[in-house]
Amino acid sequence: MEQFLASVEKRAFSMAAMAVGNRDDALDIVQDAMFALVRNYSHKQREQWRPLFFTILNNRITDWHRRHKTVSRWQLLREKFTRGDEESDDVFDPGALEDQSGPRPEQGVFSERALDAIESAVGRLPPRQQQAFMLRCVEGFDISETAAAMSCSSGSVKTHLSRALAALRGQLEEVR
Template sequence: MDFDEYVAARGQALERFAYVLTGDAHRAQDLTQTALLKAYRHWRRVTAAEHPDAYVRRIVTRSYVDWRRRGSSREEPVDVVPDLPEEGASADPAERVAARDELRRALVTLSPKQRAVLVLRDYEGYDDAAIAATLDCAEASVRSHASRGLARLRAVLSEPTVPEELR
């Protein structure tokens, strides 16, 4: 498969994956473009890999972690989260929007590695060994990041969002 065919076939899936990592559509597009540029530069190596798609997702994940580590932009845009289908969603669209916003705000509090681990585990379905290979760290580190990330999410999501004087 040549590069153009790959992008046509997998580009949208990569962008959705990047969106889950970044939480922002524009940053997801930038991250996807950055990763595809890196993949294009080394396309022979990508196509020679046993699983080219996993290779490119690894580039996306590492680019995300590197981008967050550099801290080139601490700006957190506030825009409308696109409607995503949810199982067991309430009938009131405002409740769904509020729940998504609460989760998005909670995810922002995680470190880049914690967020990457949770996205790879829960969104992509990777096991600890695959996550460790993707992030180039030990499986114990993956479990530690997952544990701390989930604990942080639980703590943030359990905090009351309405000031006490307004209840």
């Protein structure tokens, strides 16, 4: 179980941080999801842990949104920049996972900008579209696994993903 949890920890944190816009809350959500998996499902077969964990994680994120009736991450970022806060460490940096031995420096700058643009664009998606995108495109869940994790129908997953991809295309085209 420990090995499984270590393998999903960073991705789960990234997903939660993007969804809630607060590092501390994201850490709490991931920790709570991990405890719930261990407490309630450690007796299950190993191949069941991944979909169960991401279902729990998505439910915790949804619960957080319901409790906080929060503003979007985009609004939080806009407020942070207008106040001039220097709290950029609060957001998980996917660039930290890049292979540093490969590309030329100019490619690294482009990749960093591209990752920042993608992360920002995903962060501006509505929560359900964000969940569908992260589960399908980042975690590689199929439609039925994503539907189970999001507690919705396969058709809803397809709709949320289609809208997310269209929004991301539009936002990222503007960046070019």
